[in-house]
Amino acid sequence: MSIQPSEMQVLEASGQRSPELGDEFGGTSKSQARQALDRFTHGWLSMIAAIVFVIIIATAYIAPYFYKWKFNVPDPKALSVHPGQQGHVLGTNETGFDLLAQLFRGTQRDLLIIVISTSIALTIGITVGAMAGYFGKVADNLLMRFVDIMLTVPYLVILILACAQYPNTAGTAPGIGVLFGLFGWMGLSRLVRAQFLSLKEREFVEAAHAMGASNFRIIFRHMIPNTLSTILVFATLFAATSIVAETSITYLGYGVRIPDTSLGLLVSKGVDAVNTRSWLFYYPGILILIIVLATNLVGEGIRNAFDPRNNRVRD
DSSP: OOSSOOHHHHHHHHTTOGGGGOGGGGGSHHHHHHHHHHHHHTOHHHHHHHHHHHHHHHHHHHGGGTOSSOTTOOOTTOSSOOTTGGGOTTOBOTTOOBHHHHHHHHHHHHHHHHHHHHHHHHHHHHHHHHHHHHHOHHHHHHHHHHHHHHHHSOHHHHHHHHHHHOTTTTTSHHHHHHHHHHTSOHHHHHHHHHHHHHHTTSHHHHHHHHTTOOHHHIIIIIIGGGGHHHHHHHHHHHHHHHHHHHHHHHHTTOSSOTTSOOHHHHHHHHHTTTTTOTHHHHHHHHHHHHHHHHHHHHHHHHHHHTOTTOOSOOO
């Protein structure tokens, strides 16, 4: 189990094309962003994936306000009913909890894990990679040695120990998101560092130095936009990986626990009933598959949108 996409996955997905977007990117970011958006919207597969992902998010957060059943309130008159029976659209489990209501809640918790873990991983990874690549020398050596140390940490053992010792904090959706983020940024930092080492030798960076621009402005106004392709592709891959990782550790018994729920917990509980109440396993599993597939397709669309070889928008 991995809580971060491999560097090779990101390199293959992004194509390391960001520096080739043009030296003028920092000065024409709106034009470049508009071109990338146009290319993304013209990719029908990635657009469908994005729409599906948005629909899932909207449904997970809006539908519970209108749905009759609550995820934490069982129906004692409907124990293990089949989908469509007694007003339960996707059926219930052996204790009467409505599966669709729990899918709404589980999707909410998984999305929370994605937001927290990805935000932390991006913040740390971009900061460390940018500082190492831009300043180089001592800063580069110190930061990269720290990254090497972090890569040797047995993160799975730490995750399990943290969730076991502090189930009310680490074993919750926010806690899992924080842990994933803290152990998932190293690959991004190395990718950002590599691109910064190349970018800082480019003419537009030297020109910014000559004009008296501060290091902060050069990094955030000129250099980070040129690594946007890699950052966004990493974010989508990391989001998909976070869902799979949450499912894995929850299956081991160290993730989100009752009375809360998550998609991983629903799949874990549904495994035991797959032969008698198959809907308890397949519906959560299919939803996880759709979310992961949609996220990966969006990442592919982002990669194509920022690919400089797509120099015109197909009508």
